[in-house]
Structures are given as structure tokens and as C-alpha cells.
Amino acid sequence: MPWTKKNYPDAMKNLSVKIRNKAIEIANAILRDGKLDEGAAIATSISKAKETVENKSDKKKK
Numbered sequence: 001m002p003w004t005k006k007n008y009p010d011a012m013k014n015l016s017v018k019i020r021n022k023a024i025e026i027a028n029a030i031l032r033d034g035k036l037d038e039g040a041a042i043a044t045s046i047s048k049a050k051e052t053v054e055n056k057s058d059k060k061k062k
Contacts, residue, residue, distance in 0.1 A: 002028045009042050015049075023049035 003009065003024045012020045027045035030036050036044060 002031070009038075011042050012046065015046065016053075019046075019049045019053050022052055025049075 005021060005024065008020065008024050009027075012023055015023060023042075023045040025045075026048050027041045030041040030044060031038065
């Protein structure tokens with residue numbers, strides 16, 4: 001079952017809304033591809049989401 005903005009893993013509950021939404025998007029894509037299990041998908045998606053959102057913020061500041 002894919003995660004949504006209202007139904008997401010507990011590991012994402014303390015993330016900012018922007019990072020959490022991006023992490024949900026990434027985690028769902030990882031699971032669709034079937035390359036990682038749920039736990040690894042969550043950890044990877046959080047890391048990538050933080051990186052993506054922070055990079056976009058840095059570019060806007062320039």
C-alpha cells in the first residue's frame with residue numbers, strides 16, 4: 001500500500017512538511033521498483049528528501 005500525506009511511516013512524523021512529502025514520493029517510487037524492502041526504502045527516502053529539499057533551498061538563496 002503506498003504512503004500518503006495522511007498515512008506515512010512513524011519515522012517521517014517529525015520531518016518538515018516539505019521533506020516528508022518528498023520522502024513519501026521517493027519511498028513510494030523505491031517500493032514500486034522493488035529494489036529495497038520497506039525499512040530501507042524509508043531510510044533512503046528520508047535521506048534523499050532532505051538532500052533534495054536543502055539543495056533547492058540553497059539554489060533559491062543564490
